[in-house]
Amino acid sequence: MSLLVLGLLLPIAMAKLGPETNDNNLSFTNDIVQQLDFGTMMIITFEEPNDELFYMFLQQVHLKGNFATFINVGSNLSTISEGIPDSFFIWTTESESITNTLEKLPSLNYKGRFVILLKKYEYLQQVLIKVQELNIVNIVLLVEQRNLSNIDAYTWYPYVSSEMCGKTEANLKHIAYYSVEIGWKFIQGSLFFPNKMPENLHGCPFKVATFPWPPFVLSSQLIDTVNDNVYANGLEVKLIEEITKTLNLSLSYLPAPPNDIKWGGRTNLNSWNGIIGDVAYGKADAAFASLTTTEERIQYFSPSVSYWSNAVIWVVPRSKYIAGWKGILMIFKPATWALLVVLYLVGSVLLCKVAKLTSNIREYPSFRNLAKCMTLTWASVLEIPINKMPKTQILRIIFFFWIAYCLVISSIYKSSLISFMTEPRLEASIETFHQLLESRLPLGYTVGLAEYFESRIQSSLVYCSDINWCLTYVAHHNNMSLVSDEWYVKYLIPIHFLDGNGISLLEILDEYVISYHVVMILSKGHVLLDRFNIIISRITEGGLLVKWMRDINMNRTLGDAAYSNDEWRRLTLIHLQGPLFLLLFGLGVSFVTLLLEVVCKKRLFCV
Template sequence: MKIIWLILVLNINLIAADFQENLINCLYHIANQINPSSLIFVTSNNLQLQFGEMKTNSPLQVESVYRSNDKEIIDSILQSFHRSSKWPITLLSTGISKQKIVQNLYDLYILITDKRELSEAVKDIEQQTYLTTIGKDSNLRIKYIAIVLHRFEDANVVAKDVLSVLWKLKIINAIVLVPTKHNIFVNNTLSLFGVYTWFPFGSEGRCANVSDAVLLDRWVSYNSKQYFLNVLNALTLFPYKTTRNLNSCPLTVSTFEFEPSVISKREIGDELIYEDGTDVRLLKEIASRMNMKIRYRKPTPDYWGVALKNGSWTGITGEVMTGYSDLAIDNFYNKAHLINGLEYSTVYIIDHLGWWVPCAKRIGRWKSLIKVFDLSFWLGFLATYVAASIFMWIIAKLNSLLGSYQQYIAYKNIIKCFLNFWAIIVEESASNNPTRVPSIRIVFLSWVIYCWCVNTIYQSNLVTFLVSPGYEHQFSTEKEILDSDMLLCMVDTVITCCIPNPDMYPSGRMHTSSSYNICVDTIAKGHNLAFLFNRYHLEYVTLRKYIGSSGRPLICPIAEELSSQLVVMPFTKGSLYLERFNYFITHILEAGIFNHWHDDMKYTATLKTMIGLQIQDEEYIRLSLQHLQSPFLFLILGYLVSLLTFAIEFISGLKKQKKQRSKF
């Protein structure tokens, strides 16, 4: 009896040694094919000796006994990889509450379970997988290998259950190593392990659900050599899960009308449809290439959404995070710094945030005559006129002391000096010729030349200002806006994602709104309001809705950009569609198709808007009374001054006559 037990123990040790060697060789071969940045081994914390618990009459004794000490197998694997010195190695255990590691997309996770019951093995793999995904920075696209140490009757069922657990935690790139029975021979080779994975869209009607496992390859032995039967490489070990043809699987999308990304919403029965938009065109193109059916969710009133205190989000962001939708479109900014529950597509737009203000209003035509020169020039001209008149009066008065009084009578009176010099300004002749005194003639001639130059410049630009007197000052910097008394309007979603320090703006003038349309409409009406929003949307909306009767926009951006934002499509974490979407987005961008869509939509919007406007031809303009408002205004003003002067003189004359009569 003792001899039989000794032989049995020796056979068990040989089988266990062979199993360890076969498993190590298989893992080492896979690691060489993938060449990961590091290896992370994950095990349960209760690996222990279980040989004593087995019954001698168990039919599975020979099949299971080579795992009599599973800890030795894991120790052997770790020692073997450690001796190779090719990869950094990390060991995680499910028994430790907190294990923080910095994940890398090129890591390789190896999950090992020693459970002998299928339900326990699946649960153990689930716990180990959860341990690797609890971090906020966890990357679900890292490669996973799940190893089942126990040999079960149906390896396909084992692989299917393990893959189902991995997919429940959104693990995409995963394979399962399951020991095969020793009596399986393929092409004269001995099968040792089966390598299983799953394809979520393998057949029609099968959409992202694990219904069965697919045997990728077998690790076999032949003439003391071990290798994969089909010579797997890194690509075939972890193939793309999403094919080009998804057999009309539904694609649930969250969005709302937001031009030019998503426009033309209509309902056909219970189905919601968006007919056009840059993002809609992009989505339709990709969905048609992948043979998917788009299903739009009803639009949320919270637009992109805001963060709640419990860490969740409202709006389309919350719908994608919770899995109600597969993705969202609508000029969505990359919020990776705020949200960890999403994955993002390739960037296809770079948007810019900036202030929008009412466009400068046209200056009233009644100001045309005075807008030819700036106020500073008019003040300088007036000062020159006063100084020249006084200077002429002083010169004439000094010369009168040396000569005849009658010779200087036209300029010895300061009022007459002002009147004579004013006559020269309006190109009228002076009432008296200047005397032959050189000093007086020089002053007079200098004033004539000065007025001639000013009048020439003034008259050459007068018609231009009569036709178009120009526009008032246009705000061009954020500093000008903050220094003014304008109200500041911001949308909650923009404050949440894109303004790092909203406290820098004066709180007394801040106005937050949940609807961006209210702010834009208020600015278009010319109210004293500045709105912080994105340019991609408002540039298009301005062309379509906010063009005045003159063909000029009603809302204008300032040139200064506050921030640049990356526009992406958000996906649920671990989405199967992300890689294919990135592939198509990249090719569409490289071909210039997306920019063509955007330019086409802006051009069409401009044409539709301009059709309803009657814009005056700017090449030939017929002057009318409307253009001559300013000359007539000054003419009326001159008549009023003349009438007032005449009335004063007339009343003064009557009073003078009355006084003279009273003396007699």
Template sequence: MVKNLLPYKCVVLLSDDIYNGIYSSAWYRRFGLYMTFIVVNVDEYEDLLSPYETTQAALSTAKNEGCQMYIFLVSNGLQVARLLRFGDRYRVINTRAKFVILYDNRLFEKNLFYLWKRIINVIFIRRYGGQKSGDDKNMPWFEITTVPFPSQITSILVPRRLDIWTKSKFRKGADLFRDKTFDLRNQTFKVAAFGHIPGTTKNMKVKSFRAVLGNFSGVETEILQTVATAMNFKCEVYEPVNADAELWGGKQTTGKYTGLIAEMVSTRADIALGDLYYTPYILERMDLSVPYNTECLTFLTPESLTDNSWKTLILPFKPTMWAAVLICLAISGSVFCALARFHETISRIKTEKSRNLDLYNKKKKIITLSMCPELEKLDPNVKYTMMKEQYNPPRFEGQAMGLYQFSQPFNSMLYTYSMLLLVSLPKLPTGWSLRMLTGWYWLYCLLLVVAYRASMTAILARPTPRVTIDTLQELVNSRLKCGGWGDINREFFKASLDPTTKLIGENFEVVNDSSEAVDRVAQGVFAFYENSYFLKEALVKRQLRFQIAKSNLTFNQTQEMRDVAGEDRNLHIMTDCVIKMPISIGLQKNSPIKPRVDKYIRRVLEAGLITKWLDDVMSPILNSEIQRTHEGTKAIMNMKKFFGAIVALCIGYFISIVVLIVEIIYFNYFIKKNPNYNKYSRTIYHVKKAD
């Protein structure tokens, strides 16, 4: 029998004072080179349902080290039973390891039946015979028994004999720790389930080639059918009481659980289906298989919480592009003004030179007329004309005739902006540097305006822009109430270390009616938390519900429904995932079938069947969603799209009125009060001011 210990690297030896002497020095010398022993000695008065700290530390160390065998040589069966209950509840004992326990009838009481559905790799040693080893008739012999897994334990547990140890050998040589989960011999497992797409869907009207368990179908039913066929067991599917409201369930103030979790904690169900999240909250209460899929958990939010149609004129360019346009406008206006002033200075210098030369010539002519009065007799108007030209000399070609539009900074910016709007200048500039700059600036304006027009055309040709919430920060800023199904989701947000996520968890509201939650989202006052598949189904269900109700109503009622639907907001699934959540199938706590179930789920996942089954479940919903999207997508010009132009016109009206008021105030309080102002002849003031 001790030869069977050789394959194990770590063994836990737990004994009391009666059997402590069995582990002699010879025992450790024989196996000490091959394995590690963790020895625990318990007192006869120690309550192993709440063991000493040293005992707990030793058991925890054994589990962390991965010990493969536990040998319990304790004469008091009640102590062993309480220790097993403690280890199962707090998971300090690896229930899937091998166990060697002394036989005791008190281990098979009815309240301990659940243990032997979880600890199946166990053998019980029962001694028979006398004490004298020299007498063959009184030679002691040992019966080796085990629990009857996978047979169902009813009202009485009768251990099944494996072999007999006598005369230092086994009688049959049977495998004491064979794999009992390889073939479950057509046993029936109870499966608790409720509808939660895509894992399970309830009351499918069309039952095609897809697997159907009771009234449920979906990805998890396909997986369970495949695993059941491979492991040879049957499934008895039922829905927990009030499952539509309780869903996964939670812990009440009385300490009892509700929903799907209650069925697993009370061991009424062996397997749980319901899109179970791989979270600590669930792992503490049941075992979860290896994840078969990863779902995007996000929020269903209302659209158009704020209307951005007034920004239509600025939507064609991004903020950085607008910043670049404004910077170029400021630089170009300044350069135009600087060049205009430069040319104006040069023109003034040329004009002064020409004027001085002209005055010299005019004086010379006047002197000539004075010296020759006979010329004046020939034409008396010549002298007067010459004197008039002396005070009003003609303009020469070098004077700044084409620079007035850029000579002042304000005018320069105004005309530069007008060129940007493709408005022609009243006159081309005089200086060649200004002309060259104007030409290239027109090319820049042409390219910019063409790009703006093309982008604006695309915006007006597509459907109305949708204002959506796509990040958690945007959701927090919107001040919407957030909620979802079950206490599981609320606990997840509360336990988060992210400040934004934790802020949502503080005001998280539990809503177990999906239809009610979606209606509240449509009203623009709520954000519903679920996986993206479930939210897509909720959108399609709401649309179908309105269509069915519309077909069954009268004209007046239909008009009222249209009014209600018009008040609702469009719904949008947030693009950013709050978390990519692994999804698993639930098993009983410390379930012995978990390793083999994980093995077959990995095979199904590697074969690509999960993706295929998921597409089968979601194809009707996705087709309906695509049809609804195409029907609702219309590129029609309406006042909502044109609202940006109206806003720009209103801004222009406002600025013009403000400027007009400022001009009136300036005229009445500054110009009219000037002593040089004449209300009968206003030109006198301006003439004097010019002088």
């Protein structure tokens, strides 16, 4: 389409341009084309092209061999299917038309090179204000005088001095002028598009919108919401401080968003709120708090390069401790317990049968009676000494192996029991999202996270306005789950969610709801975006972010009351549940036995 339009207009251009006109304006159009001579070009006009300079420019574009896109806008503007243009030449006689176009052009490349030809000086300031609002830096404004006999070239510099920073004033500079007699004459330099970003930005202000969000942004009171704008530490706080220090910018923070809006976004009324809204309305130059890119944010803002990875995860309550009396039985598996019972019965019967078969030597009656023999073997299991040993040699050998077997089993059981008492076991935990659904726990979520789930899951979600309160509820009530930020939860667990033994009260599922790359959000086409990306890339490649995060986590744990696995533990009622249960069970059996003896008026066990 572009080449077709260009081919139709070229014969008209050649017919309209005579040799004399072509020679007079050759240097003017040739120099402009030279500055725009890279990639794809887009030419925009708002009226019927009836200007000889326009056709001269069109001819030079054709001679250079670039693939130029020509769009006759009229009242509507066509989109570009070939891709984002690298340079633009805008031909207009009305300032209002160009300001509307700069806002609505869907394929506008803020990093491209722009040349705008204006017919009157009155349009210059108005267009410049719009250009500054849109952060278009690589631009040349041409103002025509006396029917192309003289043309002045202007541009603007975003950072000239500490008194003229960014968009505070119209930093307009007259860079060149053209006349038919001498051609182009540059006032300083020899380029229409010089490097406009100085190394030293003279302490110009740079405002940031954020809020406390550990470990990325830490206030002086750790995670507590504050109304002031002082941030003591944090991964992204360290990053922005290093960037502004390198560029010599004066860093300041806006107050945290009111009403716990936090990140914010686009509302149903097409307005913006939260820290995103502060950037959208020009209150802040950048925003960060573990932000990521979305299609909407890319359309309206300019994200930086990514510098950290994060994820949205499910947080569930830690499994409950197994009751002490259950733990006594769970030391062995049910099959092992069954085998031990069978071996006890077999051993008792074997001793009794062998005792009955010994006729040459009279054996003790305790070994010849099955009930009494079972009592003796049970006493061996409990490591209770017996006052009589078998008389026969064969019976002594069998009884010796039985005692050795009982000692081994008893040692294994007691060592496991001690381990269980000092380190109580936990019930089976929730490990997958499928198990979470089967557990019937309510599914809590915070602002902005419901969109990541299917519609069938969204209907089951429960909104949580205060993430800290909800995490505390999950940790101490064990009847709710919550989807949250992975690094945020991992940072808070050692501080607020450990029990007396230093074990986490929260568990994080291994399955990610979504993983994403963390970025800063800057205003669309921000003039410092490229400089930010270079510094961020160098810091990331140098491993400084990893070191900063390690230092933040280390400082977090200093002074915490968490116990390590190598330290002694204080026994509580939780640890003593099993022994107390055995004591009560034994006292109960003894009391029943006493009652039976009183009633029957005789001893139950006789030797």
